[in-house]
Amino acid sequence: MQETLFQYLLRLGDDSLILGQRLSEWCGHGPILEEDIALTNISLDLIGQATSILKYASEIENKGRDEDKLAFMRFENEYLNTLLVEQPNGHFGDTILRQFFFDAFRKPLYERLTQSKDKQLSAIAEKSLKETRYHLKHSSEWVIRLGDGTEESHDKIQKSVENLMRYTSELFYEDKVDLDLQQKGLVCSLKDVKQEWDKTVRAVFHEATLKFPDNNWSFDGGRQGRHSEHMGYILADMQYMQRAYPNMKW
Amino acid sequence: MVESTYIWDLLEEVSDPEVPVLSVVDLGVVREVSIQDEQVYITITPTYSGCPAMKTMEDDIRKKLAEHQVKKVIIETVLSPAWTTDWLSENGRYKLKEYGIAPPENEVDKSVLFSEPTRVPCPKCDSTNTRMISQFGSTACKAHYQCNSCKEPYDYFKCLK
Numbered sequence: 001m002q003e004t005l006f007q008y009l010l011r012l013g014d015d016s017l018i019l020g021q022r023l024s025e026w027c028g029h030g031p032i033l034e035e036d037i038a039l040t041n042i043s044l045d046l047i048g049q050a051t052s053i054l055k056y057a058s059e060i061e062n063k064g065r066d067e068d069k070l071a072f073m074r075f076e077n078e079y080l081n082t083l084l085v086e087q088p089n090g091h092f093g094d095t096i097l098r099q100f101f102f103d104a105f106r107k108p109l110y111e112r113l114t115q116s117k118d119k120q121l122s123a124i125a126e127k128s129l130k131e132t133r134y135h136l137k138h139s140s141e142w143v144i145r146l147g148d149g150t151e152e153s154h155d156k157i158q159k160s161v162e163n164l165m166r167y168t169s170e171l172f173y174e175d176k177v178d179l180d181l182q183q184k185g186l187v188c189s190l191k192d193v194k195q196e197w198d199k200t201v202r203a204v205f206h207e208a209t210l211k212f213p214d215n216n217w218s219f220d221g222g223r224q225g226r227h228s229e230h231m232g233y234i235l236a237d238m239q240y241m242q243r244a245y246p247n248m249k250w
Numbered sequence: 251m252v253e254s255t256y257i258w259d260l261l262e263e264v265s266d267p268e269v270p271v272l273s274v275v276d277l278g279v280v281r282e283v284s285i286q287d288e289q290v291y292i293t294i295t296p297t298y299s300g301c302p303a304m305k306t307m308e309d310d311i312r313k314k315l316a317e318h319q320v321k322k323v324i325i326e327t328v329l330s331p332a333w334t335t336d337w338l339s340e341n342g343r344y345k346l347k348e349y350g351i352a353p354p355e356n357e358v359d360k361s362v363l364f365s366e367p368t369r370v371p372c373p374k375c376d377s378t379n380t381r382m383i384s385q386f387g388s389t390a391c392k393a394h395y396q397c398n399s400c401k402e403p404y405d406y407f408k409c410l411k
């Protein structure tokens with residue numbers, strides 16, 4: 001088994017899976033019908049991407065754990081998603097800003113992964129990129145609308161910025177997993193992705209009249225399986241059926 | 251001996267569960283059909299990653315073929331090249347409009363923020379005085395529009411490239 005590729009795919013797949021799960025919590029609770037539908041559509045795209053990625057991870061691991069087993073039967077410390085995606089939905093502005101930070105990261109990442117020497121990874125990236133462009137446009141426009149909206153909406157989303165910015169540097173975390181695969185030409189450097197992320201965030205914040213926080217305090221740990229207190233609750237919700245009735249189908 | 255043209259004809263009778271006027275062939279989801287030693291191989295590709303209709307389409311394809319005594323079928327899902335609305339057949343576009351869904355316009359506007367949404371003529375009265383309500387509609391592949399002339403709310407099968 002290519003251990004590093006497996007780890008990389010879990011990082012990619014778990015980001016999609018956990019954010020997809022989080023967004024699905026909005027189903028029936030959106031502030032307006034159109035946004036209820038938009039958030040759940042995006043959730044569905046992300047869970048679909050997670051399915052493709054974890055399916056490929058399962059083939060690489062080759063131990064008989066399929067994508068559903070990987071999604072529903074791992075323990076918390078085996079999930080390698082970033083802390084950003086597991087943060088609570090909060091209000092609509094919190095959710096939109098979390099989504100914007102994530103989309104602005106995923107778009108340049110997928111653009112580069114389409115060039116991967118790994119055919120399956122590049123196919124997944126090509127497919128997902130088309131969807132991610134729609135997501136980024138949606139989240140960017142909302143960040144601008146809220147930031148440059150009323151005084152109240154501005155203050156609220158500026159607070160979201162203070163809260164969520166500290167989870168963003170982890171998106172660009174690199175270790176031996178990345179370096180090994182970069183050498184083989186399978187994945188891209190996250191430094192370029194970070195540059196593009198900075199550019200996107202700066203441009204949108206400018207339009208939205210939002211400020212970067214003064215301190216640059218940041219958290220990490222998700223890529224090593226060390227999660228925030230929110231993760232256990234997500235898994236309890238997500239895994240309940242498979243834990244209570246193992247191998248049940250519906 | 252089964253011919254692949256016969257399989258294609260049968261696939262024309264399998265409809266998209268979410269847009270039943272379209273067949274899986276009109277939709278461009280079936281990419282390839284080949285036959286080797288009585289074994290039928292069908293390659294399909296998803297429209298959107300999370301499209302919940304894919305599994306149903308696969309089951310419906312098996313069922314349709316089985317009804318015609320074609321039982322040795324292997325269906326493979328491929329992601330590349332990624333599905334695009336360009337693969338929607340001419341016939342499919344016509345059927346969509348008749349059904350009340352505006353077919354994809356040949357342009358994707360998604361890079362520029364707050365850009366004018368794509369002009370999509372109303373499928374009922376052909377007016378171009380229409381507006382986008384939401385980029386995300388009743389399914390992943392559709393956006394939600396309304397006609398300013400006849401007031402009809404309608405789905406737009408959005409362009410994906």
Ligand SMILES: [Zn+2]
Pocket residue numbers: 372373374375376377397398399400401402
């Ligand atoms: Zn009309």
